[in-house]
Amino acid sequence: MTSYKKLLGVEFKRNYKQLLNMLLLLGLFIILINGIIYLVTNEKLKLDTSIGLVVEDSAMEINMLLGSIRNDELSDIITFRETSMTEGEALLKNDEIIALIHVEENTFEALESGESAKISMTVGSREDIRVVFLSNYIENMVEMLNSSQNSAMIYYELLRENGTPYEERIDELNRLSMKYVEAFIFRSRVFVKDDVYNKFLGLTAIDYYYHVLLIVLMILASIVYHNKLEDDLKNKVITRLINTGYSLKEIYLTKVVISIFYVALLILPLKAGYLLLMNQFNFLNIIKFIPVYIIAIIPIQLIIITIYILVKNDITRDIVFLLFFSSLGFFSGFAMPLEGLPVLDVMKEYNFLHVILKAFIKRSLNISNLVGFLGILVAVVFLFKREAIRFD
Amino acid sequence: MLQVKSLAYEYKNKKVLEDISFELSSGSVLGIVGPNGSGKTTLITLLATNKKELTGSIKHTMEKGPLVIGYIPQEIALFSELTVLDNFRIFGKIKNEKDQLFKRIISALGLEEQLNIKVSKLSGGTKRRVNIGVELVRDPQFIYMDEPIVGIEYSIREQIVALIEELAKEGKIIVIASHNIDFLRKTCSQLLKLDLGKNVYFGEYNDDIL
Numbered sequence: 001m002t003s004y005k006k007l008l009g010v011e012f013k014r015n016y017k018q019l020l021n022m023l024l025l026l027g028l029f030i031i032l033i034n035g036i037i038y039l040v041t042n043e044k045l046k047l048d049t050s051i052g053l054v055v056e057d058s059a060m061e062i063n064m065l066l067g068s069i070r071n072d073e074l075s076d077i078i079t080f081r082e083t084s085m086t087e088g089e090a091l092l093k094n095d096e097i098i099a100l101i102h103v104e105e106n107t108f109e110a111l112e113s114g115e116s117a118k119i120s121m122t123v124g125s126r127e128d129i130r131v132v133f134l135s136n137y138i139e140n141m142v143e144m145l146n147s148s149q150n151s152a153m154i155y156y157e158l159l160r161e162n163g164t165p166y167e168e169r170i171d172e173l174n175r176l177s178m179k180y181v182e183a184f185i186f187r188s189r190v191f192v193k194d195d196v197y198n199k200f201l202g203l204t205a206i207d208y209y210y211h212v213l214l215i216v217l218m219i220l221a222s223i224v225y226h227n228k229l230e231d232d233l234k235n236k237v238i239t240r241l242i243n244t245g246y247s248l249k250e251i252y253l254t255k256v257v258i259s260i261f262y263v264a265l266l267i268l269p270l271k272a273g274y275l276l277l278m279n280q281f282n283f284l285n286i287i288k289f290i291p292v293y294i295i296a297i298i299p300i301q302l303i304i305i306t307i308y309i310l311v312k313n314d315i316t317r318d319i320v321f322l323l324f325f326s327s328l329g330f331f332s333g334f335a336m337p338l339e340g341l342p343v344l345d346v347m348k349e350y351n352f353l354h355v356i357l358k359a360f361i362k363r364s365l366n367i368s369n370l371v372g373f374l375g376i377l378v379a380v381v382f383l384f385k386r387e388a389i390r391f392d
Numbered sequence: 393m394l395q396v397k398s399l400a401y402e403y404k405n406k407k408v409l410e411d412i413s414f415e416l417s418s419g420s421v422l423g424i425v426g427p428n429g430s431g432k433t434t435l436i437t438l439l440a441t442n443k444k445e446l447t448g449s450i451k452h453t454m455e456k457g458p459l460v461i462g463y464i465p466q467e468i469a470l471f472s473e474l475t476v477l478d479n480f481r482i483f484g485k486i487k488n489e490k491d492q493l494f495k496r497i498i499s500a501l502g503l504e505e506q507l508n509i510k511v512s513k514l515s516g517g518t519k520r521r522v523n524i525g526v527e528l529v530r531d532p533q534f535i536y537m538d539e540p541i542v543g544i545e546y547s548i549r550e551q552i553v554a555l556i557e558e559l560a561k562e563g564k565i566i567v568i569a570s571h572n573i574d575f576l577r578k579t580c581s582q583l584l585k586l587d588l589g590k591n592v593y594f595g596e597y598n599d600d601i602l
Contacts, residue, residue, distance in 0.1 A: 010482055014473035240469040243440060243461060244483050244530070 011258035052088035059108035399448035423580035432569040462532030472512040484529035
């Protein structure tokens with residue numbers, strides 16, 4: 001116990017300057033989180049998918065058709081603005097809308113009499129992916145209407161060959177056209193799946209990226225903290241400590257304990273500050289967060305210490321840190337949530353960074369998560385124990 | 393007594409030491425010499441740390457008391473952010489500054505004025521003296537020193553020579569790896585010469601061997 005106390009004291013004393021590093025990381029965090037808030041909340045940076053709609057045909061069927069499109073899932077990503085042709089062209093010119101759809105007068109009558117549908121679209125830029133999508137949608141719709149009309153005309157010709165009277169033939173043609181429009185209205189949905197896409201694990205984008213940054217910060221702070229380990233190993237400080245009678249367990253455990261303390265000085269105020277901002281602050285939340293933080297940071301610490309021991313070359317070690325954590329982070333959905341990709345979804349469940357993220361946002365962990373977490377912990381402890389005694 | 397039998401060591405499939413055997417009795421001071429890369433540092437480290445990967449045997453036999461091995465590496469193995477005194481507390485395990493051995497070592501190494509100064513602020517030579525001191529205050533019976541006097545000024549070197557003589561008289565076994573012939577001549581009673589990891593001479597100190 002005395003050895004632990006002594007080493008804890010040493011670790012604490014020799015690392016108090018780490019507070020400055022933690023302060024620098026805090027600054028970095030504030031800049032990053034502000035950047036995310038700016039990106040998420042700035043109206044100018046939001047995707048503007050307004051579309052101008054000039055409808056000159058007042059036929060009930062056309063209204064039904066447009067109503068169906070506007071109330072379709074398309075309405076989630078596109079805002080329709082009813083306008084006149086002159087005003088619509090001005091809006092397009094000012095980039096206030098990305099496209100202008102023009103349904104000409106007598107469009108339905110034209111369809112009824114076997115002519116092509118009079119629906120046109122003017123676009124601002126053909127390179128815009130949203131315009132390409134919309135253009136394809138409208139083209140398909142017009143093609144559908146026109147091909148349905150062609151089919152009706154073939155039926156009309158058949159009736160004539162069979163000697164059906166003109167009035168009866170026209171009635172049949174109109175009835176068939178109407179059926180096609182109805183069928184189109186009810187069957188032309190763009191998106192088959194009706195599920196709401198839960199891409200941020202049930203959180204808002206800000207909340208999600210805040211937690212991601214918190215974990216990134218834990219990793220960075222731990223790497224910065226253990227930077228001294230490199231000198232300790234090179235200068236044989238660890239060898240000397242062991243020779244003096246301290247055990248490996250005492251030496252590394254005290255390092256982990258004190259680094260958890262120093263990193264907590266950065267993470268806990270950030271958590272508290274965020275909860276305050278979100279009007280969710282209470283001490284119980286912070287108290288509940290502490291054990292989650294400790295459990296989450298232990299494997300991170302062990303991995304970092306093991307990499308410091310294993311990789312002796314500075315540049316190689318930095319590359320290993322970068323590759324290891326960025327690849328794990330990417331497949332955890334840190335950069336962007338990778339939902340709906342079956343293989344990655346399974347892999348993520350075993351990815352300890354994803355497990356930590358889930359634990360941080362208080363979602364329940366499943367068996368795969370615990371297996372993944374414990375797996376990495378056991379592997380790291382094994383590797384750590386094997387490598388920690390090698391100093392040359 | 394120190395008994396080394398058929399000691400061999402491989403690192404990354406390369407033989408670093410081969411078939412090293414010798415014995416030292418109480419009060420012996422052995423100098424290990426040899427060109428760079430001959431295995432001096434490896435031998436000193438192995439003797440002090442008794443690694444599991446080595447083959448052969450290293451046996452430290454005590455006449456009385458617990459076994460304490462002192463290892464003074466070539467590197468400055470100290471906590472540079474802490475004071476000299478803090479380093480003595482951690483590595484030397486001193487309980488208080490009135491300890492007689494502590495006073496004696498501090499005096500012999502000329503460190504009285506530096507006790508409350510951070511190691512990072514000391515000169516290279518002074519750091520090296522602290523590097524030696526923290527090990528000697530533990531009162532080891534076996535002392536392994538790797539290039540102990542590099543960068544240390546002449547007057548202090550003489551004090552260190554005197555200290556080693558005193559420690560040898562007390563029955564301690566001291567092993568020193570060094571390139572400094574003058575220092576070895578003044579301190580060593582025996583010599584071990586290594587070449588490419590092999591023992592090419594072991595016996596009484598003799599200038600002609602160097």
